[in-house]
Amino acid sequence: MRPLSLGLEEARELFLRQLADFLDACQDLEDFELLEASRCRGWSRLEVIEHVRDGLAQMAAAAVAFTDAPPDHDAATYWSSHPDDRDENPIAHVMWLRRTASAYGRPTAALHRLREVAETLATVVSHVPNRVVLFQGKAMRTGDFIATWIAELAVHQLDLATTADTPVGLPLAKRTIEAIADADLPGELPLTDAVLTGLGRIPAPVGIKLPVAFPVAL
Template structure:
């Protein structure tokens, strides 16, 4: 695995841009279409939106979780700490159903969109005041830049999960996804794959294209 680092100001800018794009993408769907299937097995588009909203609420809290510990994870190794746990696909069933129940608590999908918008507004305030300092997240100490870069990945990937009709994540965020998967796989993805295709293939949303068999041992990755 390769090291991967981002400076604070760059990560803040990338995250703000991708957050705006994710909110736009989520809001582009009708309530009916939000109930349609996403690219995440077992989740509707609405489930993806609620998952992102819940994650952003957690992110806002961590913006103030400053620590003096030396960082022990970076923007790539954060993800690998979860990849070490492989209990098979059935292990994901409780989390899939929990998210379905959480999303179903909204009377209408529009309520989930309003909640997302409110959390994003709070997140923007938190980011504007967040210092360039190490933070503690899920028992991992990370620089603020590396921590925020993981959220750039999260929002870009989940925008892709909303489907082709959701438009495209920002170019900057797709670049972060590509660098992240290359760092995790310790391999360069083919230069003729654009960053969006690289993300979809590397994360298993599309099968490996012909001629990419040399990557079969490294891909797909689970983030």
């Protein structure tokens, strides 16, 4: 795995743009559109949005969980493990997410909750200092911590499969995927196709061979 780090100011500016990008991509989706399948296997668009909302709420809390310990993960090594990895069968998490998303009276209500959380988080990220934070048992500099969510938001924006398929954080998502794999994606692939292929969302085009380290998971 390759090292990957972002300075706080670079990460802050890019995150705020990517957050706005994600909100724009889903704000006009209607109820039945939200119930349609996303690119994330087993998830509807509504479930992608609920996953993002939950993650952003966790991020807002962790962004001020400062520690004096040295960092032990960066923007790539963070993805080497995740609490969900304890369960090798992803179905339990898929079903939990489905139950959570179904609590809304109608799917579009999730967009209102998403925007509320995003507004709070934008304020937090705008003022967070250059410190080390604890998140999911990992210590990261705030720039790297924020960078992980730039990549995740960009990927989940692609998962929504709307016309807004050019997230501003997509180049960082590609760098993150390549850092995790410690290998480069084929240069002839367009950026969006490279990210989707590197994550296994779509197969590699005929005639293009991926390094054996792909696909990876975010």
